[in-house]
Amino acid sequence: MNRLIKDHWYVQYSEETLPAIQKGWVLPVDKWADCDPFILMAEDWFKKGTFPDHPHRGFQTVTYVIDGRLEHIDNAGGRDILQAGDVQYMNAGWAARHAEDGVENDIAHTLQLWVNLPKEKKKTDTFYQNVYAEKAPVVAIPDGTLKVFSGSIAGITGPLQTIVPMTLTEINLEEGAEYIHRTPANHNAFLYVLSGDVTIGKGGDEEVQLKKHGVATFQYDETGDSHIESDCRLIANERRTKLLFYSGLPIKEHIVPYGPFVMNTMDEIKEAYRDYHDGKFGPPAI
Template sequence: MSETEISNVLRDPRAVVRKFQARPQHEGNGAIVRRSIGRFELKYFDPFLVLDEFSISAPAGFPDHPHRGFETVTYMLQGAVTHEDFEGHKGTIRAGDLQWMTAGKGIVHSEMSAVQGTQKGLQLWINLSSKNKMIEPRYQELQSKDVAEVAKDGVKVRVIAGEALGAKSPVYTRTPTMYLDFTLQPGAHLQQPIPSKWNSFVYTLDGEGIFGSSKSSLTTAHHLLLLGNGDGLEAWNTSSKPLRFILVGGEPLGEPVVQFGPFVMNTQEEIDQTIDDYEYYINGFEKAKQWSSQTKLGLEF
């Protein structure tokens, strides 16, 4: 995104137009998530379907379940999670690691605690355009050491997708997306450009800070901030402790969205077809008929 190189001064910073706290709820098998996008207050923020901050402890997790029509981005903050699917792909992601999974026409997988203690992370669901909903599933995975990271003037950024402070992620995003993990030291000030036509939001993880305008009130952890129009985000850490948050932006698809749990298509007819495909093991779900994860079978991963 060349806009990140335009200037150190934003001409039209984005204001915070909506703010609410993500409260804990139960999901999966014994998992706790703070869901901010994908709940009743905010069903969809084009192109984003769900944002969960999850917390799980063994043996809890997300057992065998299907997806179609979108991508999941899992970013680990603490601990480790094992993943396996009916295509034979399996592995473990640990703190700082990233998995960008394109479900496409269909995948059945599981995500479970890999170690003792509490595993924490973020999972973002990104919608796919109609032309990409039925592509073959694939993965992009980065270990923490391979995630681009830059620190300057009290601002550190880990570039999950897109570009910031001159660093660029190798991740390819079918739906154009930026995903940046910022840590601001006390007294630090950030100006981060965002493509003008993209939707964008902030999700706060630790500490407290000011976003959008220097006159805004302090925002603490576990808050979602929807940003309005403008050319970028301005943020300040006026506290005595580090401030950590993610900034996510994406190009809106502008297409109809029909969602039925883990299936996201453009029409009700496509959803009905997806349910039939899954129930009858056809059109991308053929391997689901004979497959169960090792965790479900009680085997050691």
């Protein structure tokens, strides 16, 4: 089965007020119904002081560090510094409280993806998992490599353990390389071009060429089986073409993304704010 392109666009960026520097919406939040289970993805450049202590509830995050250093602090005592190519997973569950910031004078450049949790899992325990770039398995392909962070890709399973089944693969291709990327046919999927130039699709009217900052979303088999894979053909038109390919099993539930929370109803959003102000999320992350 070939994956057909559903939509494609280039990210638009806005200048921010220091210590934030620049922001772009790779996946705007108003596309959440089409991108299920993915809610949004933000690309940010920022310095220390942009994202101090704050709460979350009802979803997961997957943060990929493009450049600079990112410091993570949570109110359970976790603290770490992630660098370029590292990934952090957070299950916010019922009550996450953390900070994520640049280190010293670094400009942190990150991609943060919000992934929905099904209603019955929104009260799960909060936990974090870091996958450092050198710990993610690498698969050699003709004129390129795959780095598998999550899911089973090309016979390799990534170390990231997400609650909602998903895959995350960093794909590096040299000029002229042709590669077929296979993911579960019943997963919704999208890719983001980090560098270079790539042609996507099987040819003709079903083919799209994207450069850096390009995004493509794909159709999927809503009644399919997770053991059946779909194919996405990629051809690199420049050397050092790098992209991230994400896929995830849709949840098919209505959601209300509001501020730092993602719940199923507005009443649940109000409850989250009350719980936070009543101290139920625990002490600050400092």
